Amino acid sequence: MSSSVLTDLLQKHEAAILQDWVAAQRQAGIRADLIDEQTVQANSRDLLRVFITAASQGTADLDAEYWKPVKALLQRLSQTQSRQGFSPSETATFVFSLKEVLFSYAQRHTDQPLVCIGEISRLIDKLGLYSFESFVSTRETVIREQQESMLELSTPVVELWQGILAIPLIGSLDSNRTQIVMEALLQKIVETESDIAIIDITGVPTVDTMVAQHLLKTVTAAKLMGAKCIISGIRPQIAATIVHLGVELGDVVTKSSLADAFRLALREQDVRLVANKPR
Amino acid sequence: MGTTQTFPLKQETDIVVIRQQVRKVAEQARLGLVSQTKIVTAASEIARNALIYGGGGEARLTGTQRDGRSAVHLVIIDHGAGIEDLDKAMVDGYTSGNGLGLGLSGARRLVDDFSIRSAPGEGTTVELWKWR
Ligand SMILES: Nc1ncnc2c1ncn2[C@@H]1O[C@H](COP(=O)(O)OP(=O)(O)OP(=O)(O)O)[C@@H](O)[C@H]1O
Ligand SMILES: [Mg+2]
Numbered sequence: 001m002s003s004s005v006l007t008d009l010l011q012k013h014e015a016a017i018l019q020d021w022v023a024a025q026r027q028a029g030i031r032a033d034l035i036d037e038q039t040v041q042a043n044s045r046d047l048l049r050v051f052i053t054a055a056s057q058g059t060a061d062l063d064a065e066y067w068k069p070v071k072a073l074l075q076r077l078s079q080t081q082s083r084q085g086f087s088p089s090e091t092a093t094f095v096f097s098l099k100e101v102l103f104s105y106a107q108r109h110t111d112q113p114l115v116c117i118g119e120i121s122r123l124i125d126k127l128g129l130y131s132f133e134s135f136v137s138t139r140e141t142v143i144r145e146q147q148e149s150m151l152e153l154s155t156p157v158v159e160l161w162q163g164i165l166a167i168p169l170i171g172s173l174d175s176n177r178t179q180i181v182m183e184a185l186l187q188k189i190v191e192t193e194s195d196i197a198i199i200d201i202t203g204v205p206t207v208d209t210m211v212a213q214h215l216l217k218t219v220t221a222a223k224l225m226g227a228k229c230i231i232s233g234i235r236p237q238i239a240a241t242i243v244h245l246g247v248e249l250g251d252v253v254t255k256s257s258l259a260d261a262f263r264l265a266l267r268e269q270d271v272r273l274v275a276n277k278p279r
Numbered sequence: 280m281g282t283t284q285t286f287p288l289k290q291e292t293d294i295v296v297i298r299q300q301v302r303k304v305a306e307q308a309r310l311g312l313v314s315q316t317k318i319v320t321a322a323s324e325i326a327r328n329a330l331i332y333g334g335g336g337e338a339r340l341t342g343t344q345r346d347g348r349s350a351v352h353l354v355i356i357d358h359g360a361g362i363e364d365l366d367k368a369m370v371d372g373y374t375s376g377n378g379l380g381l382g383l384s385g386a387r388r389l390v391d392d393f394s395i396r397s398a399p400g401e402g403t404t405v406e407l408w409k410w411r
Contacts, residue, residue, distance in 0.1 A: 080285055145296050173294050206298055206316070208323040209379045237316040244317065245385035248373050265306075 003040040005110050006119055017151055018048050022106075024097040034084050043094070049072055057150055059119055062126050070145040074127060075134040082138035091135045099124040157188040163195045164265045166258065170203030175212040189227045196265045197222055200258045202233030212247040219252050228268075229260075230254070232261035283341040288355070290335075294326045298337050301353060304342040308349040310411055317389040318351050318409035324382035325355045325405045331376065333357025333403055345392075350410035358402035365397060 010017065022037075022044050030040055050069040057066040074095070081091045099120060106116040157167045167185050189197055199215065201207065207215075219229040232255045234242070242249070255261040266273065286297050300324045305315040322338075329336045336357030345350050362368045369387070374380035387393040392408035 083285070084287055142296075145299060146292065172298070205302075206320055206323055208320050209381045209385060210323075210327060214377050237313045240313050241316050241320045241389065244388045245320065245387070246381045246388070247379065264358070 005112060006059065006106075006116055007052070009102075009105055009110055009116070010052045010055060013109065014048060014052060017101055017105060018045055020101045021048070021098050024101055025094065028093050028097055029090075030186075031086060031090060034081075034086060043077055047077075048098075055123070059123055062130075070127065071130055075130040078131045078134035079138040082135045083142060086135075088132060088135055088139075092132050095124060095128040096129050099201075114125065144182060158187050158190055159188075159194070161266065161269070161271065162197070163193070163269055164198070164262070165189060165192065165194045165196070166198040166200060166262070168200040168203065168258070172206065173201075173204050173214065178211065178214045182214055182221075185218060186221055186225065189222060189225055191214070194227055196228050196230065196268060198230045198232055198258065198261045198265060200233045200261070201231065201238075204238075207234075207238050207242055208243060209247065212242065212245070212249075216249070216252070228253070230261045230264060232256070232258045281341065281343050283339050286338045286340065287335050288326055288329055288338055288357070291330070291349070294323060294330065294382075297326050297340075298323050300340055301351065304340055304380075305351050305409065307374055307411060308342050308351050310351065310409060313411055314411075316391050318353070318407065321386035321389040321407055321409075322355075324386040325338075325353075325407065328382055329355050329357040329359075329403065332362075333359030335359075345408060345410045350408055353407045354404065355407075356402065356404045359402055361399045361401050362397040365395065369395075384395040 012056070022041055025040060025044070026037075030037065047070070048075055054070050058064060060069075061067075072262045077094070078091055102120045102124070103117055106120060107113045109117050157165055160166050164187070167181070167189055169181070185197060188194070199218070201215075204211070215231060219231075222229045230253045231249070234254055234256065253264070255264060283298065286300060287293055288297065298319050300320050302315060305318050310318070325341075326338060334357060336355065336359075339354045339356070341352040343350055345352070367373055369383050370380075371384045372380040381394070386407065387403075390407045390409050394406045395403065396405075397403040
């Protein structure tokens with residue numbers, strides 16, 4: 001079969017092929033803002049190396065064990081490029097630009113160029129599709145992750161009782177939106193002339209220094225306006241983390257659940273709830 | 280196990296993604312809930328520093344082994360201005376901006392192994408480990 005012809009060709013001209021391939025990519029346009037020439041060079045060298053090793057063992061079956069390193073490398077590169085914001089065609093160009101280069105070597109240096117070209121074409125097309133697929137599946141993952149993080153915050157401030165507000169925070173808390181939510185709370189305190197605001201963080205996955213700082217600032221601002229804040233829903237793992245971070249909540253009142261916080265707030269407002277029938 | 284994922288760190292939403300991915304790998308490494316929360320929080324601190332002070336960079340995340348225990352390994356790199364006085368930056372409460380100054384020192388307390396390399400003009404690399 002021709003695969004030994006191809007292997008010979010690849011092995012004999014590896015360095016020159018690499019050089020031409022990188023040049024071809026440069027010609028096609030390298031995203032200088034996303035990747036540097038050195039990385040392009042290194043990626044191309046690595047791929048060509050594993051490509052030659054695999055091709056020398058056979059080119060008929062890309063599902064064979066020895067093609068795995070090639071596919072793994074392509075997958076990794078496509079994933080990275082997908083996350084970095086390369087377009088699909090920019091990513092595909094990497095592999096496809098090798099085709100023309102190999103064609104020209106086959107034409108110049110073998111005596112069966114047509115057979116060789118057919119083989120190259122088939123191989124590169126398959127690898128190109130493979131890297132395309134990896135790109136798309138990563139892109140889908142990225143979109144899903146972004147949607148999750150978009151879920152961030154659209155939090156209503158609710159009046160639980162005359163003079164008692166609550167704001168249940170859900171989702172990731174850093175970002176400008178925290179600021180907006182906290183300002184909304186302060187605004188509502190003024191509007192409703194509330195005495196107590198319960199900030200419930202049961203739905204907040206991470207409390208880092210930025211979130212802590214937002215919370216502390218809000219508590220201080222509320223205090224200046226004559227309202228007292230209770231922070232509820234600090235889960236045990238969050239409590240442990242806050243302590244290790246070194247954040248001091250000072251004299252901020254905390255309660256483990258929103259219900260506890262509400263009970264405390266009612267008591268402070270001198271409200272007593274009496275059940276009609278003893279349970 | 281052992282494959283490294285690389286995430287860009289160029290905007291605020293990238294921090295959210297990094298936190299989610301660290302949480303995922305920590306779960307896969309079967310870290311306890313407290314440990315998961317600690318490494319995620321440390322990641323958040325270091326990533327934000329790299330974004331705010333380092334002008335952005337990237338995060339490399341690996342689920343791996345350390346001394347026979349399953350572990351999370353996170354490296355966050357930026358090529359910003361670097362930190363002139365590391366000892367000072369690591370002190371509780373030191374901030375050059377208007378933070379609490381607890382990110383670096385706190386992150387060190389939250390993880391099992393912490394190392395930081397930084398040189399003025401060359402950027403900063405922080406390495407975090409948390410294991411089972
Ligand atoms: N990647 C970095 N590049 C340059 N300087 C940094 C970097 N990370 C931290 N620093 C410097 O170290 C200081 C301390 O960092 P640290 O994270 O402890 O506190 P902070 O970010 O100022 O506040 P906090 O993290 O509590 O919100 C920063 O104020 C900054 O001057
Ligand atoms: Mg910080």
